[in-house]
Amino acid sequence: MKISFAPPYIDQAVINEVMDTLNSGWITTGPKVAALEQQMKQLTASDAAVCVNSWTSGAILMLKWFGIKEGDEVIIPAYTYCATALSVLHCGATPVIVDVDKDCCISAETVIKAITPKTKAIIAVDIAGWPCDYEQLKAIINKPEIKKLFVAESPKQKILGRILLIADAAHSIGATINELPASKYSDVSIFSFHAVKNVTTAEGGCICINLPACFNPAEEHRYLKLYTLNGQTKDAFTKSNGGGWKYDILFMGLKINMPDICAAIGLGQLRNYDAKLLPMRKRVASIYCDSFKTMDWFIEPPLKDEQRESSYHLFALRIKDISEAQRDQIIESIMSEGIMANVHFTPLPMLTLFKDLGYEISQYPSAYALYANEISLPIYPQLTDEQIDFIITTVISSVNAVLEHYKEPAKVEL
Template structure:
């Protein structure tokens, strides 16, 4: 039985939407993108959503709009994918890494200790689709307002540190009854090929800015910035007699095409009613299979305050280190089951190591990483496949850790 790690969910609805886009004669940014933005806004209860070509582009766009510059600091967790830090660096600011909690998410206490007068933004990351402690984070930036040093018009208008949720994994998650997408000033979803909702490549920027900002006005500004600073998109320009435009800002070219938005539209039509429910079921089946194993440290997917999008099933192996974890993964692969690790903490990667970040300063991030294995979790999996994966994992762990099967 050969099982892939995370194939895209392509059903007849997706194919119909893509074909409709192809048949329309218009495949770049246009009505399909607008439809996808509205669907995500409805799911996330976000006032306004802008779709772009990647999570990274969306985060860079927001940081540029915020006006970050050299020597400004943006706080992020040490345990995340590199894009969180690279977006900060590409926007010209410095990523300030802090350690995490035992649930893989950023520690609010460590955020508080890292805030300085140079801090312009905080980017909490919902690892595996599990929401961060947003009430505490939002309260913290209010408490630190006196320390905030605004250096742009947007920052002066906000009057405090911006909170931008890295919700690459958490579309459909909830925190205290509220949807991921309206928990912070800005939320950015990833729509990459392996995500719960995909457009092959893509990102969605959810705007939830407080007064005196107008989310509609900020959306219009960001949309312009995402199209080279052009006042009209290509679809509008293509209408008869509507060719003239202006360039009012040295923007980026990071717009999403309609033909890709169509994939996301097809997936979103069944996301809440089917896909998300099935991910929950698979997560709970894994928990059931592993719950009697003494070595299994089970991930969270629901409590009184939080409900995960179940993007990843991040199993941890008690008493395993990097070496034994990697042997377990290799043994699992021998049974044609693909697994993964999410993530290598940033200080382990050459770019960040060479910048002076030291893994020993983030002990909990390393402790979570060294024994983590991500298992396949997607709606196409059958119950038979889930049982097979679980047994392969159990057998592989027992063999590598030399645990008696009795």
């Protein structure tokens, strides 16, 4: 049996939206993007939403919007995809990498220790769809002694008057905190619509803002839209609909807009997300947990507690007392049966770029431990009961076979 890891969900609703775009004769940024932004604004209960061509572009945009530059510092977790750090580097700033807690979220304790007068932002990462404790992070950055450290150097920094809190919400569309959209708890949430995400536009992303009342959401939306189109005052859709050809360039923007043909895919999925797609992902996760919980090696991933609930983007299976090498053997066994599996993520300090920049994995024991025993299993709406049962049976037999081979629990070493 061949089981893909994360195929996109393409049904007739998606096809209809795409065909509508193609038949309209307009495929770049236009009405579909506007509609997707409105849908995202509603889903996340945000003040404004701006679609872009990738999560990375959205992060670079928001860091630049805040005036982050060479000499500034942005605190990020070690346990994340490289784009979190690359967005900081592309702005000329320094990623200050800190360790994470056992739930994979950025450690508040390490954040406090990492804050300096150079700190301009924190990017917290919702791994696998599990939202960070943004209330705790907000409390930290609003402490009088922390705000006193903040050195405002750009117009936006002077308005905010403190560290900017960004949620790397690439995995967490639909996640909640206190039964509200998780995006309500950060200043900015940036979502990914990459092909493997819960909602996809093939490639793309969306910035959702919930800034304090000292900012005007409509003005920030307009400014960010201009920024995605090279700082141009009039987009092509406006000009084509009688807006005239004359335009101006107000500032040095970026060219990172999302086209309508991509937005159409996301619209077709997003309209069914809360009622259909998200519950189907939750169902798969529940079956996995119910099936694995009888195994003494099973570490249940964080999916729901009294305050938070995941978006069920990944099912991060973790196995007690195994080494990285044993984990890899288990994955090899699973994949030999036709089941595609993955690992999320290789911690940043283990990657060549960051090793060359001087980061050392030995300084991030929690991130390494979480990585070393993690296996991401397929979790998506199209999985049949037969496929789910096959995955469960294969995983259990593969794990047991490797553990039996080694007998004694292996020590995790950095």
